[in-house]
Amino acid sequence: MDLGLPDGDGISVIRTLHRVAPQAKALVISVFADEWRVLNALAAGAQGYLLKDATDDELTQAILEVARGEAPLSPAVARYLLRMFDTRDAAPKRRPSDEQLTLRETQVLTLVSQGQSGPEVATHLRLSLHTVNTHLRNCHSKLAVKNRVQAVNRARDSGQIG
Numbered sequence: 001m002d003l004g005l006p007d008g009d010g011i012s013v014i015r016t017l018h019r020v021a022p023q024a025k026a027l028v029i030s031v032f033a034d035e036w037r038v039l040n041a042l043a044a045g046a047q048g049y050l051l052k053d054a055t056d057d058e059l060t061q062a063i064l065e066v067a068r069g070e071a072p073l074s075p076a077v078a079r080y081l082l083r084m085f086d087t088r089d090a091a092p093k094r095r096p097s098d099e100q101l102t103l104r105e106t107q108v109l110t111l112v113s114q115g116q117s118g119p120e121v122a123t124h125l126r127l128s129l130h131t132v133n134t135h136l137r138n139c140h141s142k143l144a145v146k147n148r149v150q151a152v153n154r155a156r157d158s159g160q161i162g
Contacts, residue, residue: 001046003030003037011037011044015115018045027066029059033076039149040115048072084147099142101160108135110161113152 003010014026028041028049038049047066050059051074062072073081101109104125111121118136122129136148143154155161 001026001028001041003028003032003041011040011115014041014046015044025066027062027072029054033074033080035080035147036117038077038080039147040117043113043149043152044115049077050074051076084149101139101142101155102135105135105139105142106155106161108132109139109151109155112136112148113156113161 001010001014005013010028010030014028017024017026026044026046028046029052030037030041030049031052032038033051041049047069048062048071050062050072054062054074065072107125108121111124116124118129118132121127122132125132127135136151139151139155140146143151143158145151145154152161
């Protein structure tokens, strides 16, 4: 699946495919390696993520790996994901705040958990992108996390979103 489709969003296609045919497998092959696309494609149900600079042999191997239930990742994507969880040089762990998310923060984070981008959330809730990003930063602070995926997971674990 390419994420940059001329007539739609590949992540939405993966999400729909995963919902309609859960046995189907999706492998992303994209030029995009940014945080939002990688994390949302994997959260939507992609089993692997390759960059378009992969060789024909690497692509063939990845398809076989997905068929076997493995999760192939381009080295650059794997390094990015590992850096997300690298705590060696991180500041001391913050504890989540006892402060609950506001209704609007919960709405924003719920839409993010469904794979919507910042601009999509802004349009859906009729907010500016700046306001959406402010709500997300507040969620990160209250939940003591570094990124959207961690925020969604922590909020789900604590029962603050479904």
